[in-house]
Amino acid sequence: MNEERKNGNAIEIEGLIKVYKGAVRALDGIDLVVPAGSVFGLLGPNGAGKTTAVKIATTLSFPTSGTVRVAGFDVVRQAGRVREAIGVVGQTSGVDVNLNGRENLRLQGLIRSIHGRELKQRVDDLLEQFGLKDSAKRVARNYSGGMQRRLDIATALVHRPQVLFLDEPTTGLDPEVRTEMWQEIERLTHEEGLTILLTTHYLEEADQLAAKLAILDRGKVMATGSPEKLKAELEGDTIHVELREVAEDGAINAALADVKGIRHIDHDVKCLRARVEHGATAVPLVLQALEAKGLSVDSVSVSRPSLDDVYMRYTGREFARADEEGARKQKPSGEEKR
Template identity: 60%
Template sequence: MTNAIEASGLVKTYAGKVKALDGLSVTVESGSVFALLGPNGAGKSTTVKILTTLSKPDAGQASVAGLDVLRQPERVRRAVGCVAQKSGVDIQATGRENLMLQGHLYGMRGKELEQRVSGLLERFGLTDSARRIARTYSGGMQRKLDVAMGLVHKPQVLFLDEPTTGLDPESRADMWGEIARLTAEEGLTILLTTHYLEEADKLARRLSIVDEGRVVAEGSPDELKGELKGDAVHVELASGEAGRAIEALAPLADVRDVTLEDGRLLHLHADNGAQAVPVILQALEAGGVNVASVTVARPSLDDVYLKYTGRSFEKAEATAAEVNR
């Protein structure tokens, strides 16, 4: 089995609302991290709910770990772990009680379960707080407990629905380290949803950009960014000689889209940033322009998102927030 998740043509409409999913398809290779990237309301959580058997699609089919989500939901449930977007921690129970109950529900018992629970508490740094009521946990600790619960029964496929939303930068970095470790050391397949471009870029081997219930682009982060053709080059001028600088760059065949910001910052695109930099510097020097700094940036997923959906990621987020209100 090479694909841990195969879903095609998923459609889901909630009563009285717009289409949450509009023919979404996704394929995830075993043992890899795959990200669904998109703003709130794009359909990411709905996809996770369907793939983990919580919800049923109106149309389409899906299999997880080789099992049909619609025909064999009981077996799918045993094969997957799920960390939902809103935490599933029982805040009136202790950390250990949460984990023990979760294990019991998957049919684990006795020594085996106790060892597994102790191991997970240790691994997520929760051993010292294991006997405290989860209500007293910080957001980061609750999130770790969530992930630990998703792992109790050693699932083949783990779903992480926005695992780092609302976490402080330190907890986020912790979580990223943990996610990377899970696939590297345990060969777990992870489907992760996120609205952080950086998160998808950092963790996912492949990703789909989701917008309005469908996939608008799919590939590895580098492939997607590569499709944008070229790098962004930012040139900071030492003194206000912007007019002369633009003039000096005009004849260069390799340089496009020159824009000026604040009278001293030039943004431009070049097919190959690294090769273009010396040429640009030479031209500016010849034109008598002093340069303070030059940076070359690979296009970001933000640029990719803009290209495929026609709006910036931030703008999409703001619109989604308004719709949800």
């Protein structure tokens, strides 16, 4: 019996630090426990360190310090055992586009030392499960984006891993295909008991799929818990206001400085979001205060806390803005030599 069964944790990360050459501190001491048999979401904007964490947990990169155990095995000292226990779908496809679907799966099986009748059966089952049976003989180059992703996941499952890593599985997919992928991911945990660690920079994806999630920001875990718990911890509402015209620097904060019940304001030149104790009470006060300073309001809405608000509470920034900023700064990860 391996250790995963003993303590019910599929992944245990302690004090993990990764400093890349050039002194980029991609992970700044993270601790995480991923229970077996569910989807765990690692949610963070571009550049937060998600791929770095996945690479270390999947033995593709070394920690600078700290320990990671996957399925009970240490990723540095027992890398071979870890590789046997996991499947990995990277941010970029691992499918060989010159081979057809069946060949891709067979090749993966042979790499994993599965042969003969067992391999044929496994490949047939996966083609069926992932809706690729009719396209099994088509070269993957001609697959749609969604089909390629499905083949990617099927390929990672040939050897029946216990833990599956999906690094941004729906980035670049159409919304419709994304929903299909969500259903597939849910099926894999519910029906097959897989543990899935999924990274994402889509708030709604984490909200929908993750039984538990960790919010990663600038290499640090800012919060962990189920999406419901994290949202419930935020009391109050969020007000979104769109201004008719661009506001001058500092004008929004100045206008709202004396409004009671505002906990936090985040804004750009034309839109603002305020966390307030009570939406219905705060809306008229906020509108009055803005209009009194000559800031005309185009639209206003009130909403219950979302994961976006959770992110803002823990990081002081708006997720979409952090994500764009991260994307601008980011160098491609992946060329690191072992």
